[in-house]
Amino acid sequence: MRPEFTLHDLLYNSLASDPGKPAVVDGDASYTYEDLERESSALGAALADSGVGRGDRVGVLVEKSWEATVAMLAASRIGAAYVNVNPLFKAPQVEYLAGDCDIRVMIGDTHKLDELSPKTVETAFYRGAKPEGQSARFYVDVEEALRGDGLKRDRRVSESDLGTILYTSGSTGMPKGVATSQRNVVVGAQIVSEYLENTPQDRILSALPLNFDAGMSQFTTSLRAGATLYLLRSRLPGDLLKALRRHEITGVTGVPPLWALLIRGAKSLRENPLTHLRYLANTGGRIPQANLDELRGLLEPSGTRIFLMCDLTEAFRSTYLAPDEIWRSSPEQGNCIGKAIPNTDIMVITKEGEEAAPGESGELVHRGPTVAMGYWGNEEATRKAYRPNPLAPPELLDVERVVYSGDTVKRDEEGYLYFLGREDAMIKNQGYRLSPEEVENLLLGSGLVHEACAFGVENPAVGQDVIAVISLRNGAEEGAVDRVREHVIKNGPPYMVPRKILVRDELPKTGSGKIDRKGISSAYANG
Amino acid sequence: MVPENGDARSAIRGWLQENVTGGRDVPNDEALIDNGVMTSLQTVELVVFLEDTFGIVVEDEEFDEENFGSVEAIARLVESKAA
Numbered sequence: 001m002r003p004e005f006t007l008h009d010l011l012y013n014s015l016a017s018d019p020g021k022p023a024v025v026d027g028d029a030s031y032t033y034e035d036l037e038r039e040s041s042a043l044g045a046a047l048a049d050s051g052v053g054r055g056d057r058v059g060v061l062v063e064k065s066w067e068a069t070v071a072m073l074a075a076s077r078i079g080a081a082y083v084n085v086n087p088l089f090k091a092p093q094v095e096y097l098a099g100d101c102d103i104r105v106m107i108g109d110t111h112k113l114d115e116l117s118p119k120t121v122e123t124a125f126y127r128g129a130k131p132e133g134q135s136a137r138f139y140v141d142v143e144e145a146l147r148g149d150g151l152k153r154d155r156r157v158s159e160s161d162l163g164t165i166l167y168t169s170g171s172t173g174m175p176k177g178v179a180t181s182q183r184n185v186v187v188g189a190q191i192v193s194e195y196l197e198n199t200p201q202d203r204i205l206s207a208l209p210l211n212f213d214a215g216m217s218q219f220t221t222s223l224r225a226g227a228t229l230y231l232l233r234s235r236l237p238g239d240l241l242k243a244l245r246r247h248e249i250t251g252v253t254g255v256p257p258l259w260a261l262l263i264r265g266a267k268s269l270r271e272n273p274l275t276h277l278r279y280l281a282n283t284g285g286r287i288p289q290a291n292l293d294e295l296r297g298l299l300e301p302s303g304t305r306i307f308l309m310c311d312l313t314e315a316f317r318s319t320y321l322a323p324d325e326i327w328r329s330s331p332e333q334g335n336c337i338g339k340a341i342p343n344t345d346i347m348v349i350t351k352e353g354e355e356a357a358p359g360e361s362g363e364l365v366h367r368g369p370t371v372a373m374g375y376w377g378n379e380e381a382t383r384k385a386y387r388p389n390p391l392a393p394p395e396l397l398d399v400e401r402v403v404y405s406g407d408t409v410k411r412d413e414e415g416y417l418y419f420l421g422r423e424d425a426m427i428k429n430q431g432y433r434l435s436p437e438e439v440e441n442l443l444l445g446s447g448l449v450h451e452a453c454a455f456g457v458e459n460p461a462v463g464q465d466v467i468a469v470i471s472l473r474n475g476a477e478e479g480a481v482d483r484v485r486e487h488v489i490k491n492g493p494p495y496m497v498p499r500k501i502l503v504r505d506e507l508p509k510t511g512s513g514k515i516d517r518k519g520i521s522s523a524y525a526n527g
Numbered sequence: 528m529v530p531e532n533g534d535a536r537s538a539i540r541g542w543l544q545e546n547v548t549g550g551r552d553v554p555n556d557e558a559l560i561d562n563g564v565m566t567s568l569q570t571v572e573l574v575v576f577l578e579d580t581f582g583i584v585v586e587d588e589e590f591d592e593e594n595f596g597s598v599e600a601i602a603r604l605v606e607s608k609a610a
Contacts, residue, residue: 236590236591236592237590238588238590238591239591242588261567267587482549485550
């Protein structure tokens with residue numbers, strides 16, 4: 001066994017123990033750990049030939065596929081950071097991201113590359129036919145690159161290097177990138193594979209997008225365990241059920257809406273239980289109690305254990321509630337998010353900066369080896385969230401940094417944490433954490449909107465619905481709202497499109513003249 | 528009013544225009560899921576609409592990308608059930 005410092009160290013260990021074992025299954029094609037080694041070496045060499053240096057960023061704009069998994073390892077082996085791009089992003093978000101972290105090479109599906117403005121990146125590796133657009137100055141065929149000779153040797157890479165940037169919704173109106181080190185990625189994989197008890201016998205379903213911290217985690221944990229990862233792109237219940245059965249999946253991780261879809265297949269699950277499914281893990285929001293009860297009823301009798309996880313992109317992973325403790329989360333007792341993941345401390349810090357007593361509310365502060373490096377290129381946000389450990393002894397002069405999550409929580413006498421709310425206005429929609437400013441920015445971008453206010457309204461099926469209240473610019477004509485909606489659909493991912501867009505003559509303001517989001521959202525909630 | 532089977536395509540396109548695309552008409556062969564036109568939750572809403580409008584039942588195993596990949600595919604599924 002090699003020591004685990006980098007993502008590709010995880011590959012080498014699994015390769016050494018069973019090179020012919022299937023690592024990734026994409027549709028009807030199955031790829032071994034040997035294939036993963038060979039093709040990531042070839043792609044790494046081609047990236048290096050295109051000028052990707054240690055520390056440079058490589059964008060991955062291909063849909064979840066064999067090539068997408070190879071791309072992450074290829075970047076890692078030459079000391080570059082991979083940036084998995086949300087496949088639902090439209091051109092404005094992709095172009096912003098490419099500029100924000102200065103993508104050196106974008107590996108993309110041809111149709112996605114062709115949506116981008118000319119010269120968005122210097123070099124693009126395309127999957128599919130040769131692009132017709134001018135999104136890059138130089139084009140390389142991915143298929144050809146994968147057949148290349150490969151690296152003579154890997155570059156020198158350390159665990160302190162930037163491993164990946166995970167983009168989440170930002171309050172400046174555009175996505176912000178969480179800079180995550182090789183160490184964060186590797187330790188995250190160690191922690192999660194340890195408590196999920198992953199082994200080489202596991203057949204893990206990848207049902208979440210790879211740009212999502214929790215989605216990437218299925219790949220890294222499977223890689224570390226020497227297990228087999230099955231890629232699922234569809235999120236329709238029929239495909240989900242068929243994948244679970246056909247591949248005899250042993251572990252699946254998803255977000256609450258996915259379980260709502262799975263429950264649709266209740267009849268089929270009762271008649272033909274998923275006896276191979278060892279665990280189901282939820283992340284990205286709370287499962288509505290009725291759905292959780294039904295899921296337990298359908299899956300627990302045939303031996304599936306249910307883990308409720310709580311992620312924090314700023315620290316990759318944060319807390320989880322173990323299967324035997326699941327009863328602690330209920331409408332009566334509150335939203336129990338469990339305890340810290342292994343090798344991690346969760347502190348509850350009051351406004352005064354002290355540790356809260358049991359039952360007292362405070363901010364969830366995360367300490368441990370998954371605390372990320374900060375927000376890429378955003379000093380203000382980094383200083384706000386990544387702060388010195390408030391409980392460290394004063395003798396430690398250069399104090400370690402911890403993450404202030406913005407979540408308000410409390411701890412009970414036994415040490416279990418309960419989620420109470422958030423200090424900011426983040427909307428939780430379909431497993432995405434969405435900043436209202438990003439929705440407002442998109443609405444204003446239509447050129448027809450004078451003022452915009454977006455907020456979330458509880459809807460158990462999706463978490464929260466996005467609702468927008470706008471005032472129109474002078475001279476906006478009949479049908480303007482339809483055109484605003486059309487603009488939003490064309491320029492933003494589907495989860496950012498408001499469920500309702502309401503028009504007012506003017507939006508209420510607070511004393512300081514800002515749009516009164518709280519007032520507007522509670523007025524809406526009260527009808 | 529229950530549309531005739533021949534109207535399945537236009538009924539589906541009308542529903543998409545109203546609920547998903549913000550007024551844009553979707554060609555019968557456009558990829559709905561691969562291109563991210565529809566989210567999975569919108570697909571669930573579409574199934575409810577189809578079941579109500581055409582008096583059919585979509586079975587769990589039929590509710591997949593093959594049957595819901597395009598307007599054409601969905602219309603064929605509806606026609607095969609209503610026939």
